[in-house]
Amino acid sequence: MSSTSAPTPLIGVIVCSSRQPRVCPQIAALVTSTIENWTSTSSDSPPRAKLQLIDLAVWNLPMFDEPTIPSQIKNYCDYAQPHTRAWSQEIQKYAGFIFILPQYNWGYPAVIKNAIDYLFNEWRAKPAMIVSYGGHGGTKSAGQLRQVLDGVNMNVAETMPALAFPDRTVLVKAAKGDDLNLGEESRIWTEERKDIYKAFEDLMALVSKTL
Numbered sequence: 393m394s395s396t397s398a399p400t401p402l403i404g405v406i407v408c409s410s411r412q413p414r415v416c417p418q419i420a421a422l423v424t425s426t427i428e429n430w431t432s433t434s435s436d437s438p439p440r441a442k443l444q445l446i447d448l449a450v451w452n453l454p455m456f457d458e459p460t461i462p463s464q465i466k467n468y469c470d471y472a473q474p475h476t477r478a479w480s481q482e483i484q485k486y487a488g489f490i491f492i493l494p495q496y497n498w499g500y501p502a503v504i505k506n507a508i509d510y511l512f513n514e515w516r517a518k519p520a521m522i523v524s525y526g527g528h529g530g531t532k533s534a535g536q537l538r539q540v541l542d543g544v545n546m547n548v549a550e551t552m553p554a555l556a557f558p559d560r561t562v563l564v565k566a567a568k569g570d571d572l573n574l575g576e577e578s579r580i581w582t583e584e585r586k587d588i589y590k591a592f593e594d595l596m597a598l599v600s601k602t603l
């Protein structure tokens with residue numbers, strides 16, 4: 393018998409650091425497992441989504457090199473560069489995005505601004521949530537990215553979880569890209585994991601309005 397239920401929305405989890413070594417993939421794994429393993433106490437039907445990683449280090453886009461302003465492009469075939477056409481097709485696939493965002497010098501890494509600037513209509517009206525991390529949680533980085541996402545007309549979830557490295561030992565480990573032991577058994581960021589799920593609920597409420 394065929395099912396009439398709506399398809400599960402596909403959400404892109406964007407790894408916004410490209411340096412080697414780095415901890416961003418570990419933070420992305422923590423966010424993904426928090427969402428996937430959350431046991432809702434407040435809802436019988438918690439939001440469902442398929443989460444898929446988009447690693448900017450793997451995409452390795454060159455510095456923006458399109459001749460036309462992306463907001464003027466209505467069809468991805470009209471981009472001049474093959475890497476832009478591929479990036480456009482990738483971003484078109486998703487109903488919404490989770491940005492996993494470090495803070496660099498009180499701002500966000502250049503690699504994510506470059507990746508955003510390549511496109512416009514692919515981002516427009518799509519819901520997003522931002523999870524930042526850093527010595528103090530990366531809130532300056534998150535605030536700046538939020539402004540940019542507003543600029544490409546995305547709908548950003550109000551809840552913006554900020555993961556502060558608990559002490560200098562973890563900060564030094566993160567800088568070296570060491571294993572931060574963020575697995576299921578870890579007690580780190582217990583409260584912040586609630587924020588992650590709240591932000592995800594915000595995100596999925598925005599996604600449901602677009603389907």
Ligand SMILES: Cc1cc2nc3c(=O)[nH]c(=O)nc-3n(C[C@H](O)[C@H](O)[C@H](O)COP(=O)(O)O)c2cc1C
Nearest residue numbers: 409414415416494495496497498526527528566567
């Ligand atoms: C270029 C650079 C600048 C940084 N600036 C900040 C900063 O402004 N605030 C902060 O809390 N941490 C800062 N850090 C430390 C990062 O939070 C930490 O290295 C983290 O591991 C970066 O994420 P990544 O490993 O995924 O790249 C900076 C790190 C780098 C590489």
